[in-house]
Amino acid sequence: DVKVTQSSRYLVKRTGEKVFLECVQDMDHENMFWYRQDPGLGLRLIYFSYDVKMKEKGDIPEGYSVSREKKERFSLILESASTNQTSMYLCASSLSAHGGTGELFFGEGSRLTVL
Amino acid sequence: GEDVEQSLFLSVREGDSSVINCTYTDSSSTYLYWYKQEPGAGLQLLTYIFSNMDMKQDQRLTVLLNKKDKHLSLRIADTQTGDSAIYFCAGASSNDYKLSFGAGTTVTVRA
Numbered sequence: 001d002v003k004v005t006q007s008s009r010y011l012v013k014r015t016g017e018k019v020f021l022e023c024v025q026d027m028d029h030e031n032m033f034w035y036r037q038d039p040g041l042g043l044r045l046i047y048f049s050y051d052v053k054m055k056e057k058g059d060i061p062e063g064y065s066v067s068r069e070k071k072e073r074f075s076l077i078l079e080s081a082s083t084n085q086t087s088m089y090l091c092a093s094s095l096s097a098h099g100g101t102g103e104l105f106f107g108e109g110s111r112l113t114v115l
Numbered sequence: 116g117e118d119v120e121q122s123l124f125l126s127v128r129e130g131d132s133s134v135i136n137c138t139y140t141d142s143s144s145t146y147l148y149w150y151k152q153e154p155g156a157g158l159q160l161l162t163y164i165f166s167n168m169d170m171k172q173d174q175r176l177t178v179l180l181n182k183k184d185k186h187l188s189l190r191i192a193d194t195q196t197g198d199s200a201i202y203f204c205a206g207a208s209s210n211d212y213k214l215s216f217g218a219g220t221t222v223t224v225r226a
């Protein structure tokens with residue numbers, strides 16, 4: 001069974017803290033993505049990666065960075081967390097390099113609260 | 116990129132049909148998708164349609180695509196309580212790795 005695992009379901013952090021959100025997929029997928037989900041706004045793409053050590057900015061990259069040292073792992077980093085980064089963060093992966101069926105496989109999400 | 120819009124809420128009686136609507140802006144969108152998110156879970160792909168199709172049926176689900184109006188709809192026949200969820204419309208062009216999602220439609224099924 002395909003699986004995308006996000007290491008933390010719930011996190012509470014303080015303003016200014018550095019936050020790491022980890023995501024691992026076991027499907028040997030090339031593409032990995034980080035989205036944030038906010039009510040009324042849907043999913044907005046933060047960063048994505050189509051290969052190891054490759055990364056590209058999505059629609060809302062400000063305040064975030066990413067790391068992909070291994071194919072199966074894609075980390076989202078908040079260098080200095082702020083209250084407006086309180087959100088649900090969703091990691092996803094996909095196999096096809098050019099859309100194909102485009103199916104994204106999602107993790108269960110990490111709900112981050114920044115106080 | 117793609118801009119995708121959908122209404123935020125839908126309430127439907129159990130056993131009735133649900134119709135969720137979506138509009139998109141990018142006429143070059145090659146693939147259009149419907150994802151379902153149940154409470155506390157990530158998104159799961161329900162179905163997708165290629166831009167060269169007008170309709171796709173899969174058991175209780177029917178997807179209709181009107182390319183001229185850039186309108187996509189998802190019909191769920193005989194809606195059940197287990198269909199209560201958030202439904203996201205998403206689109207991607209053929210040379211794009213990333214999907215653009217709508218805001219999601221929260222479907223509530225009442226007895």
